[in-house]
Amino acid sequence: MALPTPRPGDQSADGLLTQADLPAGWHLASRFPGERPDDASDEIDRVLGYDDHATGEAADSEQNETVDGRWRYIEHEGTATRVMIRLQRQLYATPEEVRITGVIYLPWRPGDPITSHLLRELPTAKIEAAINKRLFAMKRIATVTGNKILLPSGRKISDRDLLKSLGNPKQVPDFYELVALQHGKLSSQGDENPSATMAGINGVALSTAQGWVAKARSRGLLPPGRRGRAG
Template identity: 70%
Template sequence: MDLPESPWWADQSRDGLLVADDLPEEWYLHLHFPGDRGDDPSLEIDELLGYDRWMTAPNEQYRVSVADQNETIDGRWRWIEHIPTHTRVMIRLQRQTFAVPEEVRITGVIYLPWRGGQPITSQLLRELPTARIEAAINKRLFAMKRTETRSGGKIVLPSGHKISERDLLNPIGDPKKTPDFYELVALQHGQLSRKNDRNPSATMSEINGVALSTAQGWITKARDRGLLPPGRRGRAG
């Protein structure tokens, strides 16, 4: 008797954060979520591990939430397997919304040997190609990339134009005349967010000399193009 097909929501690549083609040879992306579940347990895993737990600074002069400081919320655990050794690995993928340009990084790893109780060796740890996985995801998801030059770090836009971080807070220009306009909107918004601006859209309207509604419209279109992550409820900008 054939087993019933998995429901459409059980596919852990459905949200597009990690797909099979992002993994190097000899690595396999499981269909189901970690724990062979049909729903995403990422929030439960974070809670179990205390990932977003409040931390006390070494001098204990202040307490800071990891989620508030580093945007660690909304991370996603994905289940992959090393085919030759059958080692199962859960990797935590996190969109770095304050990075310029935005990127996805691996921010947590859980190793599970093929058989319970087997040791995890240093060789197995070295075989996890984190940098290659991150590079493949970012190449697929984001049109912009960073390049290092003699004059310092610059961002290469889809048109080939390069821009320095120090120029990201200059007026962007006319959307009908400026190449890579919405990429620049996303970069300016990200730069302001990284500087802890509480209302980036209002600041962008001031920088560019436009109405707040116009700046908000630019940001909405940048989100629609996948250049910015979805906005969060209760958070301005």
């Protein structure tokens, strides 16, 4: 899915990165990288040889996940450090996830050395986390109406129903939406392994509950899981 065409000179117009996604002390410049009035991300990729391994038909394939990466220019207010980060939507296994897939670091004064300490201070993980939290929150806001949760089928359930058995996935409408809501409810209560708790609530094997959660993630109903973390 191609990203929306941004307004001339406005890096935040497509909603991929906003000022609110940046930690304190960092600023999202209104202009695009290179002082350009338009988005030069494709040109930057070409100059860097970012996708040199994909040529011909492979480069144009829908399976080429480097397509539509977007470079965004941020500045550190205290040190005037200039950084370009490449934001890439992950379109397949986890449609709504955005990852930082490239960094260009420019010191305040041209010619100053780059040290590993300076690179470690770049808040890439915090920026990624903020972007994904915002995107997923936007997707879920419209489902909650008052004290009821409105499901896509039109069915309404109460918050307390989320901790009851979900039933048969082949017979229950909105089953994977319910899986996502139950998982989210348990996670918000501090459950460190919500899939295991879900298996107990629903009277199924752990592998079955994990399969439900994986399918909910693949549909964009849950954020992507983190490596090394249960549930």
